[in-house]
Amino acid sequence: MxxxxxxxxxxxxxxxxxxxxxxxxxxxxxxxxxxxxxxDSGLSxxxxxxxxTIVFAGSSQLAAIPLIAVGAPMWVVLATxxxxxxxxxxxxxxxxxxxxxxxxxxxxxxxxxxxxxxYVLFTRRFPQHGGSAADxxxxxxxxxxxxxxxxxAWVSCTVVGVFLAALIPARWGLGFAGILALLGxxxxxxxxxxxxxxxxxxxxxxVAAYALPLKLNILLAxxxxxxxxxxLEATHQAAGASERSNR
Amino acid sequence: xxPGQTDLWTVVVIVFLALITVLTRTLFFISGKPWNLPHxxxxxxxxxxxxxxSAVIVPEIIMVQGQFITTWQDARLFAxxxxxxxxxxxxxxxxxxxxxxxVGMGVYLPLHLVWxx
Numbered sequence: 001m002x003x004x005x006x007x008x009x010x011x012x013x014x015x016x017x018x019x020x021x022x023x024x025x026x027x028x029x030x031x032x033x034x035x036x037x038x039x040d041s042g043l044s045x046x047x048x049x050x051x052x053t054i055v056f057a058g059s060s061q062l063a064a065i066p067l068i069a070v071g072a073p074m075w076v077v078l079a080t081x082x083x084x085x086x087x088x089x090x091x092x093x094x095x096x097x098x099x100x101x102x103x104x105x106x107x108x109x110x111x112x113x114x115x116x117x118x119y120v121l122f123t124r125r126f127p128q129h130g131g132s133a134a135d136x137x138x139x140x141x142x143x144x145x146x147x148x149x150x151x152x153a154w155v156s157c158t159v160v161g162v163f164l165a166a167l168i169p170a171r172w173g174l175g176f177a178g179i180l181a182l183l184g185x186x187x188x189x190x191x192x193x194x195x196x197x198x199x200x201x202x203x204x205x206x207v208a209a210y211a212l213p214l215k216l217n218i219l220l221a222x223x224x225x226x227x228x229x230x231x232l233e234a235t236h237q238a239a240g241a242s243e244r245s246n247r
Numbered sequence: 248x249x250p251g252q253t254d255l256w257t258v259v260v261i262v263f264l265a266l267i268t269v270l271t272r273t274l275f276f277i278s279g280k281p282w283n284l285p286h287x288x289x290x291x292x293x294x295x296x297x298x299x300x301s302a303v304i305v306p307e308i309i310m311v312q313g314q315f316i317t318t319w320q321d322a323r324l325f326a327x328x329x330x331x332x333x334x335x336x337x338x339x340x341x342x343x344x345x346x347x348x349x350v351g352m353g354v355y356l357p358l359h360l361v362w363x364x
Contacts, residue, residue, distance in 0.1 A: 026345040033348060042250030047257050054265040063303045064264055069250075074260055081264050083299035085271035090292050092275040099276045111273030173359050176323065179307050180330050180351035184344030186300040187334045195297050202298035203305030210306055210313055221302035222295060229294040230287060 007144040010137065016145030019121045024149065027117070028157040030181060034058055035161015037178035040170050041065040045162060052158035056112070056151070059185055060084045062178040072215035080218050087189070091119045097129040098122075101136055110140070113147040115154075121146055194229050201225040322364040326355035 007013055031052075038048040043065065055061050060081035067077045092111060099107045114122070122143055130136035168174055190196050202225035209217035283289070308323050309316055316324075330351030337343045358364045 023342075026342040029345055030348070043257065044251050044253040046253045047261060050258065051261045051264070055261060055268055056265070057268045059300065060264060060268065063299065064260070066303070066307065068257060068260060074256070074263070077260055078263050078267060080299060080303065082267050082271065083295050084303075085267060085296075086292050086299075087296040088268075088271040089274045092271070092273055096275045100279070104277070107276045108269060108273050111276060112269045114272060172356065173322075174352075176326065176355055177348050177352050179304050179323075180326065180348045180355075181344065182300050182304045183327060183330055183351070184334055184347035186297055186304065187331060187347070188339050188344060189297045189300070192293075195294060198294040198298045199301040203301040206302035206306050207310060207315075210310065217306070218299070218302045222298045225298035225301075226291050226294045230290055233290060 004144070006137070007141045010141035012138045012142040013145035015125070016121075016142035016147075017149045018145075019125070020118070020146045020149035020153075023117055023121075024153045027150065027153045030058060031154045031157030032161040032164065033174070033177045033181065034061060035158045035163075036165040036168065037062065037161075037175045038065055038158075039162055039165035040175040041069045043068070045166075048162045048165075049159060052162060053155050056115070056154070057081075057085055057088075058154075059182060062182050065178070067215050067218070070215065076215050076219060080215075080222075083219075083222050087116070091116075094123065095119070098126070098136075098139060102140075110143065110147075113151055114143065115147075115150060118143065118146045118150055194232060197232065198225045198229045201228055320362075320364045322355045322358035322362075325358060325364075326351040329354040 035048065035052060038051055038061070039045070043051065051061055063084045064077050064081050067080060091114070095111070095114070099110060102110065122139075125142060126139050130139050165174075186199060190199060202221040205221035205224045206217050209220050211217075212220065284292075308327055330347040333350040334343050334347045337346060
């Protein structure tokens with residue numbers, strides 16, 4: 001990754017870094033908000049700094065902090081973070097041919113550092129995975145530059161946010177910015193009617209089952225919404241197939 | 248947990264969350280052998296992330312301490328409407344998520360701090 005000199009001397013490193021910088025103001029604001037939200041939810045300075053530097057996935061951090069704050073069991077916090085992160089599994093399937101020439105530890109590190117933003121920018125610049133060794137090297141150099149800027153902007157702004165939070169009274173309710181951030185991500189994921197159904201069912205079920213202990217309402221809501229969407233999808237496909245055969 | 252104090256449990260949760268980031272971002276390139284998820288799991292991936300986000304945020308918007316809110320004079324409702332209106336006015340393009348946060352907080356803070364909603 002970006003600690004390799006052959007990458008940062010490559011011209012694609014610069015291109016990747018510049019692409020990430022175009023998005024850096026947004027990332028910086030989101031990182032600042034993340035820092036404030038973590039401290040306002042009751043994490044200690046050390047915990048907030050640790051989370052801000054190693055978890056490196058804003059949406060799963062934001063989903064986890066209210067659960068940590070109310071003392072939900074560990075597996076519930078982790079399962080919720082896992083579900084929020086499942087979109088990355090789809091990205092990893094797409095990125096596989098770009099990565100498999102690397103040794104395992106480099107694949108793990110590169111994948112870990114590739115956020116939504118880097119994934120979108122990278123696959124836009126390289127719609128096809130590289131055929132030659134030189135192509136593959138150029139692609140990795142781009143990714144190194146892009147992820148390097150992305151990581152630096154995110155982590156530094158989160159750290160600033162953690163210290164800024166001490167100066168802003170908690171009663172201002174700045175932590176609500178975290179909910180608004182998740183709302184924006186939710187809206188950007190709502191790209192098909194069934195995904196809207198999934199969001200609507202999960203939201204309603206989470207409220208209806210709120211009285212369940214251990215914050216299990218979150219996991220129950222996800223399970224109900226996904227199961228219902230899979231069923232609707234299957235019925236829809238069956239209906240489509242019978243319509244075609246009737247013609 | 249005690250607010251503001253470091254405890255081992257929270258630190259362990261944070262370390263595991265980091266491992267989950269690694270696992271989900273690299274799942275398909277851990278093994279050298281080509282493989283596929285079962286069909287239902289592949290389809291489920293389409294719906295689980297949005298369900299998880301919705302399950303987390305909806306109760307945070309329309310409930311107070313486990314009860315439905317009983318008034319429309321709640322700053323959160325107006326912030327959410329304003330944020331979504333911004334997102335869709337921009338068709339989700341550019342920095343639409345950032346705009347959702349900024350516009351939403353622009354509505355939330357005055358209502359919450361000045362009117363006390």
